[in-house]
Amino acid sequence: MRGEIRTPLVNSPKELKELREKILSKRDPNKLCITISSGTCGRAYGSDKIAVAFIDELRQQGLEEKIDFRETGCLGFCEREPLVIIFPKKICYCNVNIDDVPEIVDKTVRGEIVERLLYTDPASGEKIVHEGEIPFYKYQKKIISGNNAKIDPKKIEDYIALGGYSALAKALFQMTPEEVLEEVKKANLRGRGGGGFPTSRKWETTRNAVGEPKYVIVNCDEGDPGAYMNRGLMEGNPHSVLEGLIIGAYCIGSHEGFIYIRQEYPLAIENTNIAIKQAEEYGFLGKNILGSGFDFTAKIHKGAGAFVSGESSALMTAIEGRVGEPRPKYVHTAVKGLWDKPSTLNNVETWANVPLIINNGAEWFTSIGTANSRGTKIFSLVGKVNNTGLVEVPLGVSLRDIIYKIGGGIQKGKKFKAVQTGGPSGGVIPEQYLDSPVDFDELARLGSIMGSGGMIVMDEDNCMVDIARYFVSFLCDESCGKCLPCREGLKQARKTLNDIVAGKGKEGDIEKLQEIAEATSAASLCALGQTAANPMLTTIRHFRNEYESHIKGKRCPALVCKSLIAYYIDPTKCNACTLCFKNCPVGAVEGERGKIHTIDQTKCTKCGTCYDVCPPAFRAVQKISGEPVPPPIPEDQRWIKRGKKANSERGVAN
Amino acid sequence: MDRIDRIIDKYACETGVLIQLLLEIQRELNWIPPEAIIRINKRLKIPVSEIYRVASFYTALSLKPRGRHLVQVCLGTACHVRGGPMILDKVEDTLKVNQGNTTPDMKFTLSAVNCLGCCAMGPMMVIDEDYYGGLTPTKVKGILEKYE
Numbered sequence: 001m002r003g004e005i006r007t008p009l010v011n012s013p014k015e016l017k018e019l020r021e022k023i024l025s026k027r028d029p030n031k032l033c034i035t036i037s038s039g040t041c042g043r044a045y046g047s048d049k050i051a052v053a054f055i056d057e058l059r060q061q062g063l064e065e066k067i068d069f070r071e072t073g074c075l076g077f078c079e080r081e082p083l084v085i086i087f088p089k090k091i092c093y094c095n096v097n098i099d100d101v102p103e104i105v106d107k108t109v110r111g112e113i114v115e116r117l118l119y120t121d122p123a124s125g126e127k128i129v130h131e132g133e134i135p136f137y138k139y140q141k142k143i144i145s146g147n148n149a150k151i152d153p154k155k156i157e158d159y160i161a162l163g164g165y166s167a168l169a170k171a172l173f174q175m176t177p178e179e180v181l182e183e184v185k186k187a188n189l190r191g192r193g194g195g196g197f198p199t200s201r202k203w204e205t206t207r208n209a210v211g212e213p214k215y216v217i218v219n220c221d222e223g224d225p226g227a228y229m230n231r232g233l234m235e236g237n238p239h240s241v242l243e244g245l246i247i248g249a250y251c252i253g254s255h256e257g258f259i260y261i262r263q264e265y266p267l268a269i270e271n272t273n274i275a276i277k278q279a280e281e282y283g284f285l286g287k288n289i290l291g292s293g294f295d296f297t298a299k300i301h302k303g304a305g306a307f308v309s310g311e312s313s314a315l316m317t318a319i320e321g322r323v324g325e326p327r328p329k330y331v332h333t334a335v336k337g338l339w340d341k342p343s344t345l346n347n348v349e350t351w352a353n354v355p356l357i358i359n360n361g362a363e364w365f366t367s368i369g370t371a372n373s374r375g376t377k378i379f380s381l382v383g384k385v386n387n388t389g390l391v392e393v394p395l396g397v398s399l400r401d402i403i404y405k406i407g408g409g410i411q412k413g414k415k416f417k418a419v420q421t422g423g424p425s426g427g428v429i430p431e432q433y434l435d436s437p438v439d440f441d442e443l444a445r446l447g448s449i450m451g452s453g454g455m456i457v458m459d460e461d462n463c464m465v466d467i468a469r470y471f472v473s474f475l476c477d478e479s480c481g482k483c484l485p486c487r488e489g490l491k492q493a494r495k496t497l498n499d500i501v502a503g504k505g506k507e508g509d510i511e512k513l514q515e516i517a518e519a520t521s522a523a524s525l526c527a528l529g530q531t532a533a534n535p536m537l538t539t540i541r542h543f544r545n546e547y548e549s550h551i552k553g554k555r556c557p558a559l560v561c562k563s564l565i566a567y568y569i570d571p572t573k574c575n576a577c578t579l580c581f582k583n584c585p586v587g588a589v590e591g592e593r594g595k596i597h598t599i600d601q602t603k604c605t606k607c608g609t610c611y612d613v614c615p616p617a618f619r620a621v622q623k624i625s626g627e628p629v630p631p632p633i634p635e636d637q638r639w640i641k642r643g644k645k646a647n648s649e650r651g652v653a654n
Numbered sequence: 655m656d657r658i659d660r661i662i663d664k665y666a667c668e669t670g671v672l673i674q675l676l677l678e679i680q681r682e683l684n685w686i687p688p689e690a691i692i693r694i695n696k697r698l699k700i701p702v703s704e705i706y707r708v709a710s711f712y713t714a715l716s717l718k719p720r721g722r723h724l725v726q727v728c729l730g731t732a733c734h735v736r737g738g739p740m741i742l743d744k745v746e747d748t749l750k751v752n753q754g755n756t757t758p759d760m761k762f763t764l765s766a767v768n769c770l771g772c773c774a775m776g777p778m779m780v781i782d783e784d785y786y787g788g789l790t791p792t793k794v795k796g797i798l799e800k801y802e
Contacts, residue, residue, distance in 0.1 A: 040772060041771075045787075046786075078772070078775075081774070223769075224769070225734075225768045226730045226773055228769070264767070264770060307768065318673060319668070319670060320670045321672035322670075323711045326713070380773060382773035383773075388732075418733065436661040454731070456731045471731075542671030592716065607740065607743055612790050612791055
């Protein structure tokens with residue numbers, strides 16, 4: 001119960017050290033340990049059931065003493081979930097199924113390897129045994145997310161074993177709040193949520209602001225579609241964020257903190273809740289932390305689903321229990337924030353960097369990254385890339401390295417078209433800029449932003465006008481409606497873009513979009529409105545020809561926009577197998593077994609089912625755009641003869 | 655009403671609790687009924703207009719009763735580029751309701767959501783707590799049929 005005075009388990013840095021030694025003395029670093037990644041993606045693929053199977057199997061075989069088992073958070077390689085890693089050698093098994101459990105246990109205990117579950121390098125066809133040798137991991141620098149593999153996020157002991165909370169002890173006992181601030185300043189840590197604002201300046205402002213109490217807040221309202229870095233960290237290593245938050249609070253002079261997590265992340269909420277309880281029990285939260293005399297409590301606030309609530313002033317209004325709308329920031333939230341009190345809000349990843357800086361020093365931190373962007377950044381590399389997942393790289397690495405070396409290139413050997421960074425506030429970056437280093441300033445120069453770390457890769461099959469329409473439509477729905485240019489401007493932009501993709505685009509539409517973009521950027525209150533035009537502007541800048549094809553040629557070059565495409569069955573390729581005929585939900589396919597199928601264009605709803613089910617060996621169903629659908633072949637030529645010979649004859653004849 | 659009161663009790667002595675309180679009622683009752691709003695107003699002295707404003711602003715809160723199963727089709731960017739909109743079309747077609755609505759038999763509520771953070775599985779959807787990834791329009795019907 002709150003209020004009841006209980007002695008925490010750890011009351012001084014000395015006791016923390018002893019506790020850590022005690023935990024380590026019970027652990028043999030050479031002991032076998034089977035771990036399974038059980039973040040949200042892992043669970044979606046059944047990792048929680050597989051975990052139960054492992055525990056049962058180990059018990060049944062009487063191996064509990066010999067082999068440890070651990071459920072960890074997300075390891076980033078989502079494409080291959082669930083991942084099983086066997087310590088100490090870090091043997092990595094991909095896409096593990098529940099039926100694989102007995103074999104993995106059997107072979108592990110005998111020191112053997114389950115060949116068929118190893119990662120196969122697509123380039124060389126070679127099997128890779130160890131996690132660190134897989135290209136996806138090899139080129140990363142996981143200073144923040146790396147510990148996810150070694151931690152059961154529900155167990156504080158795992159975090160302490162890795163030296164957890166030692167940075168807090170160091171800050172509280174060996175450093176003054178000024179020294180903490182100085183270290184963060186020297187490290188030049190910049191906000192990981194997207195703005196890239198110097199963290200130390202925010203802290204300093206709140207520290208010096210008049211008014212009590214002061215608040216510190218973790219922003220885990222990751223509303224950016226296609227981005228889930230924060231989820232990975234909050235689920236997989238909540239104590240690292242918590243430790244950073246407490247250190248920040250000590251520096252600023254705050255005694256109360258909030259962790260704002262969107263309700264779409266139930267596992268992150270669960271694990272953070274557990275982490276807070278454990279930290280209280282051990283004495284890292286609460287009164288007189290580690291005997292230092294410093295008091296601090298933290299509480300979770302669940303977001304209820306609104307993109308705009310991730311904006312700092314809106315998020316604070318939401319914590320107050322009101323509608324999360326931004327307010328003017330003539331006075332910064334660092335001075336007048338939550339309940340009008342000085343408040344510092346940082347992203348999950350920013351907070352997680354703090355213990356590292358305190359423990360290793362600013363010099364170490366500044367040795368990573370580029371001149372103005374120090375440290376690493378976690379990106380969520382998604383879309384049409386082979387190795388989807390969370391990747392952590394030093395700032396300054398090129399986009400090409402991220403997409404090709406780590407991401408393994410484009411799916412199905414397609415051609416790269418663009419990468420979208422920074423979410424709805426960012427923009428698209430085309431191929432010619434792939435060698436640009438990824439940091440706060442460089443991406444801004446290209447008209448995009450680094451943002452919180454979303455990186456969506458698009459190939460030749462993605463339509464850039466459709467992408468612009470997607471983001472504008474998203475922002476239109478999420479606009480809180482306070483400022484007119486954002487509320488009405490985006491609506492008009494959406495209408496114009498909808499017209500363009502529907503084949504009703506007019507001469508002058510592109511200019512109209514640019515005009516709206518200018519007004520929205522100039523006259524909106526918060527970053528949502530100010531940056532809303534970026535997706536439009538960058539797609540126009542780099543892919544104007546696609547807009548023109550839609551408007552002038554009524555053609556969608558990527559064959560995406562429904563109104564501008566038609567499905568057509570190539571009679572020379574159709575084998576009259578009736579698959580599309582049977583699956584068409586509206587009965588638009590006409591034909592029968594042995595009789596070449598045709599699509600009745602008046603009935604077709606362009607749902608794509610026929611395209612989907614047509615066997616890859618035939619590829620008879622095709623999408624066309626900007627040209628009339630060829631007339632169906634005459635009735636008497638529609639019957640086909642079976643057999644190889646007949647087919648090849650038909651191929652020659654046509 | 656008892657259930658509503660019990661939830662209100664938990665939050666009664668704190669400030670800034672409205673959103674958390676509504677989230678819990680939503681979870682418990684599957685929607686925010688008018689009685690709940692009136693009850694919160696009476697007990698916590700929060701104006702009805704403010705409660706309605708909060709309840710209608712956030713997507714997680716529903717002022718209409720929801721069906722037995724919640725179908726969430728992800729339209730985050732990663733799912734979008736991999737064909738998410740076609741999945742939504744197919745679900746709408748199969749259930750014969752548009753997103754944001756409930757089937758007349760109260761079996762399914764269909765909602766389109768912006769990113770559930772499982773981008774590697776895209777295009778994907780979540781029904782209650784079951785995740786379905788790597789979807790194609792043809793897989794949709796079979797999945798929906800599994801639910802009673």
